[in-house]
Amino acid sequence: MNLLDMLPEELESAMLALGEKKFRAAQVFSWLHKGAGFDEMANIPKPLRERLKGECALGGAKIIKHQESRDGTVKYLYELEDGERVEGVRMKYKHGVSLCVSTQAGCEMGCAFCASTIGGCARNLLPGEMLGEVLAAQRDCEERISNVVLMGSGEPMLNLTNVLKFIRLLSLPDGLNISLRSVSVSTCGLPEGIARLADSGLPVTLAISLHAPNDEIRQKLMPVAQRIPIEAVIKAARGYVRGTGRRVIFEYALIAGVNDETAHARELAGRLRGLQCHVNLIPLNALPESELKGAAPERISAFLQALTDLHISATQRRSLGADIDGACGQLRRVYNGGEV
Ligand code: SAH
Numbered sequence: 093m094n095l096l097d098m099l100p101e102e103l104e105s106a107m108l109a110l111g112e113k114k115f116r117a118a119q120v121f122s123w124l125h126k127g128a129g130f131d132e133m134a135n136i137p138k139p140l141r142e143r144l145k146g147e148c149a150l151g152g153a154k155i156i157k158h159q160e161s162r163d164g165t166v167k168y169l170y171e172l173e174d175g176e177r178v179e180g181v182r183m184k185y186k187h188g189v190s191l192c193v194s195t196q197a198g199c200e201m202g203c204a205f206c207a208s209t210i211g212g213c214a215r216n217l218l219p220g221e222m223l224g225e226v227l228a229a230q231r232d233c234e235e236r237i238s239n240v241v242l243m244g245s246g247e248p249m250l251n252l253t254n255v256l257k258f259i260r261l262l263s264l265p266d267g268l269n270i271s272l273r274s275v276s277v278s279t280c281g282l283p284e285g286i287a288r289l290a291d292s293g294l295p296v297t298l299a300i301s302l303h304a305p306n307d308e309i310r311q312k313l314m315p316v317a318q319r320i321p322i323e324a325v326i327k328a329a330r331g332y333v334r335g336t337g338r339r340v341i342f343e344y345a346l347i348a349g350v351n352d353e354t355a356h357a358r359e360l361a362g363r364l365r366g367l368q369c370h371v372n373l374i375p376l377n378a379l380p381e382s383e384l385k386g387a388a389p390e391r392i393s394a395f396l397q398a399l400t401d402l403h404i405s406a407t408q409r410r411s412l413g414a415d416i417d418g419a420c421g422q423l424r425r426v427y428n429g430g431e432v
Contacts, residue, residue, distance in 0.1 A: 094151025095124055095144070096220025096227075099260065110147070112140060118266070124150070125267035127227035149173055152224025155232060168229060172197070172221050176214055180225050180244050188238030188274075193225050195255055196246025201280050202315040203301075205345060205376060205384050208245035217246070219257040226268060240270055243278040243299070249285025256292050272296050278343065280316050283328035290335035298332050299341040299372070300325060304351050305359035312350070322363070330367055339368040345376045346387035346395060353391075357398035364404055371399055371406035 098106060104117040116136065123133045130145045150173070157169035166182040178194035197214040199206070225244075230237050240262060242248045248255045255277070262270045278299040279285060289298060302325070304310035310317035329340045342364070346352045364371070373396055376386035387395070392408055399406040 093148040094218060094220045095120065095148050096151045096223050096261075097218050097257070098220075099257075100264065100266070106148075110143065116140065120144070122266060125223075125227065125264070127152075127224075127231040150224070151218055151220035153178070153221055153228050154224075155228050158232065166229075166232075168225075168232075170194075170225055170228060172217070172224075178217065178221075178225070178245060180229060182229055182233060182237070184235075185239075189233060189235050190239035190241060191226055191229050191237050192241050192243050193222055194244030194246050195222060195242055195248045195251050195258075199246050200250070201247050203280065203303075204313050205303075205347065205379065205382060207379050207381070210381065213246070213250075216251040216254060219254050219261055222255070222258040223261045223268075226262065226270075230268065237268070238270070239274040239276075241276045241278065241299075243276070247280055247282070248277050249279045249282040249289075252285050252288055256289075256294065259294055259296060276341070280314060281320060281325035281328065282316070283320065283324055283331075286328040286332050287335075290332045295336065295338065297338065297341060298329070298336075299343055300329055301345075302342045302360075303345050303347075305356045305363065309351050309356070313347070326363055326367065329369065333368045339370060342369055342371045343374060344371055345374040346392050347376050348385045348387045348391070350384065352387035352395060354394050354398040357395045358402065361399055361402035361404045369405070371404055373406060373408045375408070 093106060095103065100117065100121055103121055104114050107114060107117045119135055120133065129150065130141050133141055153170035153172055155168050156171045159167040164184050168180045168182070170178050170180065172178065176197045178197050180194060181192040183190045183192070194217065196216050198211055199209040200213040202209050226237060226240060242255065259272065259275055262268055262275065263272050272295045276297040276299050277289060278301060281300045281302070286298065289296070302322070303313050304322070307317055307322050310322055332340055373392060375392060376384060378385050396406055396408055
């Protein structure tokens with residue numbers, strides 16, 4: 093029994109099943125969602141604390157490595173209770189503090205530019221483990237974490253039941269109370285998952301990793317494009333906008349000589365016409381393992397200008413944490429001896 097996986101009503105049932113009073117659930121919940129361990133639960137009688145320790149697990153995450161960049165960005169390596177490791181990044185923006193959360197240990201999608209996928213996917217994270225990442229980072233940070241982006245390792249749509257529960261846990265008023273409007277879910281574009289997310293009624297932002305204006309280029313970068321054509325991804329995005337009334341974000345990492353021509357920008361603009369969306373241009377964070385290199389700054393500016401000229405809302409994402417193992421999955425690999 094992992095306590096951090098539980099919604100308040102589930103924790104109540106668990107307390108009753110242990111023969112405890114219902115009000116203990118709210119007390120324990122409050123400690124859990126402050127990131128406290130069993131020994132810190134000061135208003136819980138010691139015998140109950142010992143019982144909880146013996147019969148339940150927290151099921152969270154603890155920080156085992158903390159790397160701080162000169163710009164204030166912090167990269168975390170977390171350890172889960174079975175010894176599996178995942179990473180996350182805390183970033184400071186004008187609008188608040190944002191935490192990037194991993195949804196799986198590793199990833200099976202195989203994108204050519206991404207370090208998280210190099211050793212495949214070890215396992216899905218449980219809701220409490222994702223929450224545990226946020227709780228541990230919040231304990232480590234004086235300012236309130238206001239935004240959560242599911243852009244760490246893993247493909248959220250392949251672990252969607254756990255992801256949806258995690259998002260509910262994040263937003264509980266007696267817990268972290270994070271506004272769902274400040275939560276983004278990033279996917280490589282799996283239409284069934286996108287439809288399920290829209291149907292969940294959770295008002296989160298959907299981000300789709302597109303990275304190419306057509307199937308030919310996309311297939312070179314993202315194996316998933318061999319199964320799912322770009323038109324199907326964009327159709328799913330249109331469905332999301334229709335179903336939720338919320339605009340979709342497209343992520344596009346600019347890679348030198350691959351997808352960074354202004355002709356690509358124009359082709360992309362054509363595909364996105366009439367869709368309520370925003371394009372986030374990301375300078376590629378080049379991996380030592382890969383031949384792919386980031387586009388030159390003037391190419392990025394020209395690409396951005398071409399989109400803007402065609403009335404596609406677009407911005408270039410600020411690059412943070414360049415002096416720490418920035419790209420997704422790099423830190424975990426370093427700490428697993430490069431083996432994962
Ligand atoms: N699996 C999900 C979420 C995790 S990746 C997805 O595909 O969206 C989060 C974002 O980082 C994605 O847009 C991904 O394509 C991008 N990304 C991964 N490696 C990168 C790198 N080396 N440089 C720039 N962006 C990268």
